[in-house]
Amino acid sequence: MNFACFSLNIERKVVIKVKSIERVKKLVEECVGQKIKFKLKKGKKAAVITEGVITDVYPSVFTVQFESKGLKRIVSFNYIDIVTNNVEFFKCDENETKIV
Template identity: 45%
Template sequence: MDKNSISRIRKELEGCVGKRIQLKANKGRKKTFVREGIIENAYPSIFTVKFENDYHSVRKASYSYTDILTHTVEIKLLPSSYDNVAL
């Protein structure tokens, strides 16, 4: 793996901290997880995303930058009009 790619992904995600995203994660055996959330923090090896469900309980999940590099996790930045919606 190219370390420059991972560091580039990390820098891009550091700039998106606090922004609303749509995250699509491959859970294996043709199962996918698609949710909207907010990037909470970007650490040296991982980043965390805060999700809220229909019952207003907060769930946090962490993913590695390698997950994005290997396309296990896909992130799509949502328009800024979605930022006004409270989580």
């Protein structure tokens, strides 16, 4: 009987994560073609902040195009990167609104 309760709790946690990812995906889709700033965490205290444009969205990843050292680059991110705060996105508006 305890095992059934434990399984039910795990299922609820999974549903919460899926809803979070779906929410992030919807917010990213709304920003396609817009200029954004993204902050990539590279360790405990290190982070890289870059401006780019969300170019495409796919079922499990999305792409961002940006310029670095005179070269155009395209990087892809998983939606889970935003849920886990490994990547943060901000709209390039006067308030620098955080997307998620």
